[in-house]
Amino acid sequence: MASVSGDSIDITLIVNGAEHALRVGRRATLLQVLRHDLHLNGPKYGCGLGQCGACTVHVDGVAARACVIPAAKVQGRAITTLEGLGDRARPHPVQSAFIAAQAAQCGYCLNGMIMSAAALLAHEPRSSAQAVRDALAGNLCRCGTHLEILAAVERATRALADTARTPGEPP
Ligand code: FES
Ligand code: FES
Incomplete structure (x- = not known):
């Protein structure tokens, strides 16, 4: 109160x-x-x-x-x-993917992109590319880095799906 x-x-x-x-x-x-x-x-x-x-x-x-x-x-x-979400020592998989993909120009939008993607993948680690696009549709990037950003989230999605996959299960 x-x-x-x-x-x-x-x-x-x-x-x-x-x-x-x-x-x-x-x-x-x-x-x-x-x-x-x-x-x-x-x-x-x-x-x-x-x-x-x-x-x-x-x-x-x-x-x-x-x-x-x-x-x-x-x-x-x-x-x-x-x-x-994570830090330098223990980054969240979405943060790691953005670093690996170097998906930024000025970086101002990245907080929103990463937080939106992380929320989506927490609920659905195997989100489709379309689901990722839908989840990020309201996040604006004035630098036009959308393709690199989507590629980074797809990279994170693959990493999380690999973690969630049971041994012997096909990709
Ligand atoms: S600063 Fe909050 S949505 Fe733009
Ligand atoms: S990288 Fe500059 S606003 Fe997105």
Whole structure:
């Protein structure tokens, strides 16, 4: 339950497995709190309107646009940012695939691409190429790197499918 005082509000968020008690602006979005209060800069500010996907995080395992989610509305939910997905020592398979495929130009869209792909593959590791395209359709890349990005996600899909395949099962 949030406690309100003037223009501020006291909230508790669970981010990347850790609980944070925070005093934030009453109208603060989840993206503002993640970036400014928790210094998690994986999620990016792009359009601020829920239209580009740069700010994508996971809320209870589902890809969500942090720029349009009031922070107070996601108390008690499991929020995961790019930082919680993996790190240099133990990257998530989608992160590894993007590195291997060098699927970036400026990189600004990559948080959203990776978080959206990771959410899809967590639910369906053997996603079809069309399912990947559908899942990423709302993530914009101003550099036009879509083909390389799709190739990276396909690489991650193959890696996850190989992990999930039982011995002797055909590819
Ligand atoms: S910054 Fe959130 S969708 Fe564009
Ligand atoms: S790599 Fe620049 S916006 Fe996608």
